[in-house]
Amino acid sequence: ETGVTQSPTHLIKTRGQQVTLRCSSQSGHNTVSWYQQALGQGPQFIFQYYREEENGRGNFPPRFSGLQFPNYSSELNVNALELDDSALYLCASSQIDNEQFFGPGTRLTVL
Amino acid sequence: ELKVEQNPLFLSMQEGKNYTIYCNYSTTSDRLYWYRQDPGKSLESLFVLLSNGAVKQEGRLMASLDTKARLSTLHITAAVHDLSATYFCAVDPNLNAGKSTFGDGTTLTVKP
Numbered sequence: 617e618t619g620v621t622q623s624p625t626h627l628i629k630t631r632g633q634q635v636t637l638r639c640s641s642q643s644g645h646n647t648v649s650w651y652q653q654a655l656g657q658g659p660q661f662i663f664q665y666y667r668e669e670e671n672g673r674g675n676f677p678p679r680f681s682g683l684q685f686p687n688y689s690s691e692l693n694v695n696a697l698e699l700d701d702s703a704l705y706l707c708a709s710s711q712i713d714n715e716q717f718f719g720p721g722t723r724l725t726v727l
Numbered sequence: 728e729l730k731v732e733q734n735p736l737f738l739s740m741q742e743g744k745n746y747t748i749y750c751n752y753s754t755t756s757d758r759l760y761w762y763r764q765d766p767g768k769s770l771e772s773l774f775v776l777l778s779n780g781a782v783k784q785e786g787r788l789m790a791s792l793d794t795k796a797r798l799s800t801l802h803i804t805a806a807v808h809d810l811s812a813t814y815f816c817a818v819d820p821n822l823n824a825g826k827s828t829f830g831d832g833t834t835l836t837v838k839p
Contacts, residue, residue: 658832715824
């Protein structure tokens, strides 16, 4: 059984650029949630995707958007990057309404 | 809005000692999690607590849940250096699994 994977591992961007992060869910899981973890803080829920539809969103602006594909993998897109977007981005997969399992994360640095 | 508060935020303890980390949350919940995070790493799931009075133990860690008090505890018994890490509790609001609200974390340092 393959666990949750994320790519890339690290990424450096400059302010104003756009970024796409990717997540492959664990086999048999149909739900992906994305979280942002700033340095020294707990993760914050960005949004969740279930069966290719957004299924709940946290307190993040519209420049944070996502997709889920038929194979349940997912992308997180962030437009117009700001310095405060520098963080560890975690995705987690689950069967809907069950325990989620986290991937290794993508470290994004915005200069 | 669901709020999750952990205390203490920083904990330095000697090897062999016992201590408890507390997690309070503000609204009813279906599910409470405890995670461990090592520096620069992702989250490792420790416990999932689903019902009032639930108690789970793994090695030197024991977690419990009191849904009436909206309180969970993570008890550390006879701490060892390998337990040094940051511990997070997280709560899923009712009917919203996987949309977790996390506490700020407790950074534990175990000294010889």
